[in-house]
Amino acid sequence: MKPELKVDFAGVPLKNPLVTASGTYNPEASGQFYDPSILGAVTLKGVSAEAWQGNPTPRIAETYGGMLNSVGLQNPGAAEYLAHEIPYMEQFDTKVIVNLAGHSIEEYERVTEMLCGADRIDMFELNISCPNVKEGGMTFGTDARMAEQVVKAVKRITDKPLIVKLSPNVTDITEIARAAVAGGADALSLINTLLGMRIDIRRRQPILARSVGGFSGPAVKPVAVRMVWQVSHAVDVPVLGMGGVSTGEDVVEMIMAGATAVALGTVCLTDPQAPVRILGELEETLNRLGIRDVNEIRGCV
Amino acid sequence: MFYGKARLIRQRKLADGIFEMILDLPEIAQTAVPGQFVDLYTEDPSLLLPRPISICDTDPEKGTVRLIYAVVGKGTDHFSRLADGSMIRVSGPLGNGYPLEEADSPFVTEIYVVGGGLGVPPMLFLAKELYKRYPDKPIRIFNGFRSTPWIEADFEPYGEVFSASDDGASGFMGNVIDAMEYRQVMAKDMDHEGVLYSCGPVPMLKALQNWQTRYEMHSFFSLEARMGCGYGACAGCPVRLRVPGADGDGERLASVCKDGPVFNGEEVIFA
Ligand SMILES: Cc1cc2nc3c(=O)[nH]c(=O)nc-3n(C[C@H](O)[C@H](O)[C@H](O)COP(=O)(O)OP(=O)(O)OC[C@H]3O[C@@H](n4cnc5c(N)ncnc54)[C@H](O)[C@@H]3O)c2cc1C
Ligand SMILES: Cc1cc2nc3c(=O)[nH]c(=O)nc-3n(C[C@H](O)[C@H](O)[C@H](O)COP(=O)(O)O)c2cc1C
Ligand code: FES
Numbered sequence: 116m117k118p119e120l121k122v123d124f125a126g127v128p129l130k131n132p133l134v135t136a137s138g139t140y141n142p143e144a145s146g147q148f149y150d151p152s153i154l155g156a157v158t159l160k161g162v163s164a165e166a167w168q169g170n171p172t173p174r175i176a177e178t179y180g181g182m183l184n185s186v187g188l189q190n191p192g193a194a195e196y197l198a199h200e201i202p203y204m205e206q207f208d209t210k211v212i213v214n215l216a217g218h219s220i221e222e223y224e225r226v227t228e229m230l231c232g233a234d235r236i237d238m239f240e241l242n243i244s245c246p247n248v249k250e251g252g253m254t255f256g257t258d259a260r261m262a263e264q265v266v267k268a269v270k271r272i273t274d275k276p277l278i279v280k281l282s283p284n285v286t287d288i289t290e291i292a293r294a295a296v297a298g299g300a301d302a303l304s305l306i307n308t309l310l311g312m313r314i315d316i317r318r319r320q321p322i323l324a325r326s327v328g329g330f331s332g333p334a335v336k337p338v339a340v341r342m343v344w345q346v347s348h349a350v351d352v353p354v355l356g357m358g359g360v361s362t363g364e365d366v367v368e369m370i371m372a373g374a375t376a377v378a379l380g381t382v383c384l385t386d387p388q389a390p391v392r393i394l395g396e397l398e399e400t401l402n403r404l405g406i407r408d409v410n411e412i413r414g415c416v
Numbered sequence: 417m418f419y420g421k422a423r424l425i426r427q428r429k430l431a432d433g434i435f436e437m438i439l440d441l442p443e444i445a446q447t448a449v450p451g452q453f454v455d456l457y458t459e460d461p462s463l464l465l466p467r468p469i470s471i472c473d474t475d476p477e478k479g480t481v482r483l484i485y486a487v488v489g490k491g492t493d494h495f496s497r498l499a500d501g502s503m504i505r506v507s508g509p510l511g512n513g514y515p516l517e518e519a520d521s522p523f524v525t526e527i528y529v530v531g532g533g534l535g536v537p538p539m540l541f542l543a544k545e546l547y548k549r550y551p552d553k554p555i556r557i558f559n560g561f562r563s564t565p566w567i568e569a570d571f572e573p574y575g576e577v578f579s580a581s582d583d584g585a586s587g588f589m590g591n592v593i594d595a596m597e598y599r600q601v602m603a604k605d606m607d608h609e610g611v612l613y614s615c616g617p618v619p620m621l622k623a624l625q626n627w628q629t630r631y632e633m634h635s636f637f638s639l640e641a642r643m644g645c646g647y648g649a650c651a652g653c654p655v656r657l658r659v660p661g662a663d664g665d666g667e668r669l670a671s672v673c674k675d676g677p678v679f680n681g682e683e684v685i686f687a
Contacts, residue, residue: 144648144674147417148507160651168669172687173642175652179462184644186651189669332464384645385457385464387507388419 118401119408122155124376125276125302125353127210127237129155132370132409133394136357136380137161137214137240137280138186142203148387153394155376156210159200161242163216164225166192171324176313181332181359182381183311185325188216188245193229201235210237212278216245220268231273239275240355241266241300244282244307246329256282256307259294266298278355281305281346283335288342289349296350303346304355304378306339332381335359340372347373347414361389363396367404373414418443421503425480427496431566433487435496436472442479444471444508450516450542451615451638451678454481454508455646458494466646467491468673470615470638471509472537473544473570484537484567510646511677514542514613514636519550523609527553528633529575530592530624532560532616538638540570542613547574556599560592560616561585592616593623612681614638622686635681641672648674656685 120131135145137158142151151157169189176183190196196213204211213236217223223241230236243265244256255261266279279295281288283306292303308329313322321327339358347354356374360366361382369377382389406412423440430436444454448471455466473482487496498504519527527546531539536559546555555575559565563585571577579587580595588595610631614624615638628635644652653673657680659666667685670676 138651139645139649141649144645147647148419169651169654172654174654175465175642175644175650177463177465180464182465182644184650184652189651189654333461381464384650385466387645387647387649 116402116407118398118406119410120397122375122410124155124355125238125278127156127276129210129376131155131394131397132366132374132376133390133397134158134212134355134376134378135383135390136378137242139380139383142200145383145387149391150207152208154209154390156212156237157204158212158214158240158378159196160190161188161214161216161245162190162193162196162226162230163188164193164222164229166190166195167216173322173324174328176322176328178311178313178330178334180334181330182384183313183323183328183330184308185323185328187325190216193226196230197233201233204235211235212238212240214240214242214280215269216242220265223265224268224272227269227272231275236275238278239269239273240278240280240304241269242280242307244280246282246284246308246310246327256280256291257285259290262291263294263298266295266300270299276301278302278304280307282307283338283342283358284310289345292346292350296352300352302353302355303350304357305346306335306342306358309335309338331358332385333359333361336365340368343369343374344372344416361393363393363398363400366393366397367400367412370409371412371414371416373416375413417507418509419507420505422506424498424500424502424504426500427498430484431564434566435485435487437483437485437495439481439483439504439506440479441481441506444481444506445474445479446476448474448481448509449513450545451513451538452509452511453677454483454506455510456495457505457507458491459505460494463491463494465644466507467495468510468643468646470538471541473541484534486534507647511673512675514638514678516545516549518634518636519546519553519611521609524611525553526610527555528596528610528612529555529557530596530612530614530616531558532592532620533562535614535616535620535638536561536567538615539613540567543571543574558592558595560595560620591623592620593627596627609633612636614681618686621681621684625681625684625686628681636678637681637684638677639672639679639684640677643673646673655679656687657683658685659683
């Protein structure tokens, strides 16, 4: 028997809890490997009001059980999204989450204003946790007062459900989580990448041009599970859990920790058909554990 | 797009640190075009990212793909130890490939195929397809090696082959640019148009970019980049391209893995 996979995520019905993580899904590129309509939702790469060039290269480094990236939110800007990425999603039967980037409250406001009229966008995800941009990004995600302010400002502009994406690079993630909810967040997503570094021992230089970058992949999963568990117990809004999820069992683990939906990031880069495989594994795992409905196990730990 | 396990039919060592693989990959053998690449994956948790390797040749009838690669690090070392019959996770064909049709114009009377080092193998597939399509146009093939060439005779059916090596171990002593200059001087036949296709190390491509501006020549370069996904999802592999404009040149970013790896040589901005 097929287990029930439907979940309600901050008022948005998802056919299953699987979502792609921002920055690891591109509609056209990923479409070469699987049909996004199998997923509960997809999250588009972080977008800012104007185009951003991102960081110098190399932007990618490999590490045991994961990778570092310092892409730096390279994106073509909101106008380009409205002309291409968003209309392209019309053909697919899946919810669309758009990840928003900015350097200042004004920039977050502007990108929200530009995109909030697009009907194809079901939810926004406010990225206040990118470790790869100098100002903005993570500075909002590591300061509770600023986090609350930026969430409030964006909530004033849009009625669409707002997910706030949290940084793991803090001492107490529940403090930022509470601030985001106080600002009006409808949901929280976590974790963004952990700040990391790798060195080329022959050249005696960092591998990444920007020296440091965001660490993601299976190695970060225990940190992510711990934080999802802490946050989902600290606030009342639903959580989109992510960080190292690579198998159906990992999805179940995240849901047991308290996540309503679960995002797949790095695994989509290292196994381009991962969403198809993990959806199958999720059903198989639930059956094996005798769980008829994913909603039964949420936050059971 | 193929994604799955492929059988390694045969692996052999061509020279010190240079290996050739023949993979059973009918889907890729039948659809790939020259200049495209495949991604090879390991199942080792310390090597999660795919390794891009250019398609050196295909045999659509046998359904096989030939790759030639150098051992430069952990991933390629891992592949070099795989025994015949092993299964490897592969995706491809990836990337855009060379625009063969650029040689269509009747004004194009010569085609240049220029490879350097590990940029030589993909030029074989290219030379073969160019020859099939333009049997009457002279194809001039310049291959640069550090020392003794580990692939050469394969090219002979498709054009006039000039090899250069840094140490003069074989062919012309010097780099491919020197060899090309030498050949130009000998021929003195530069008053018609040519198309140049190339793949090789950045210093070579930079020199070619300089060189081509002196001749009436369109060029297409295949680039390398550190990659994450290899298929256009992660924005890990950008290249800066020149966009000519009325008030000076602008710039745009493209991804090497999906928009490339082949770009118009005049547009590439080398860091
Ligand atoms: C489009 C394309 C086609 C290529 N075709 C060939 C080919 O036909 N034959 C061949 O020998 N090599 C080719 N290369 C280079 C080849 O991908 C690298 O040598 C290989 O990835 C090195 O892996 P490693 O684990 O041995 O090295 P490591 O240095 O241990 O690798 C660490 C990381 O850096 C990346 N990396 C290291 N060197 C390079 C490089 N030069 N280019 C891109 N990524 C690199 C690896 O993929 C890996 O993610 C190609 C590269 C690209 C981008
Ligand atoms: C290449 C890459 C690009 C990313 N880009 C973004 C982004 O634009 N916005 C964002 O909020 N998170 C971004 N992330 C973070 C992921 O969405 C995710 O939070 C993180 O990688 C942890 O999940 P994972 O271990 O499954 O990858 C990016 C991650 C990677 C690897
Ligand atoms: S390597 Fe991911 S976009 Fe090119």
